[in-house]
């Protein structure tokens with residue numbers, strides 16, 4: 584006979600195991616996935632004194648649509664870097680990977696009722712280390728990726744700009760290669776992945792049509808610092824600076840046309856003002 588002391592936690596666990604019921608309209612959760620303590624801002628063609636804030640935010644985003652869920656970027660610090668018992672985590676040595684995070688992504692998702700295995704789609708703005716840290720958690724999702732970034736992610740030798748062990752499980756994930764300028768994830772034009780190559784060959788941004796917040800565009804790394812946008816600076820480390828310039832022009836036109844707000848993901852000051860999960864935008 585199962586004692587009550589065991590049965591009640593089991594019952595609770597099974598109730599907690601179900602993903603939340605789909606909402607009636609689109610939701611966007613902004614999840615704190617860490618901070619980048621940029622050691623040298625010169626690759627951005629900006630001096631520290633030209634920047635209001637030199638640190639960068641590194642958020643992850645969960646998009647919850649009535650028809651399913653999409654994870655957009657998975658942060659810099661893998662959950663496996665956290666020690667049992669809590670406390671912030673980063674990398675050792677931190678010279679190349681200058682990121683810290685205060686809590687594992689899986690625990691932030693659990694707080695709003697989701698397990699990584701509940702998530703239906705995964706899309707990364709691009710393959711760089713600070714965007715892919717927890718991708719292995721979402722190997723059961725359908726991965727929406729460009730062939731160009733996919734090729735770099737599984738190239739041998741690997742790119743020094745990423746950490747292949749943090750996305751290796753995606754190799755066998757169900758994969759949809761994005762070949763057009765726009766990919767309408769749920770088929771109702773409310774969640775659209777848009778090609779914006781240059782920062783990486785397959786770099787992309789995410790357009791969201793939120794009912795109350797209005798249209799929002801998540802930047803990926805189209806810009807890092809808001810000063811790049813204001814002063815028209817293109818980092819020296821882009822995969823293709825001409826492509827970046829063209830993508831920026833196209834996206835700025837798109838923002839004008841749609842009236843969407845641009846959320847620069849790495850903009851520390853702007854990100855600090857956003858509501859964070861468990862709160863959400865709708």
Ligand SMILES: [Zn+2]
Pocket residue numbers: 711713714804849
């Ligand atoms: Zn980045």
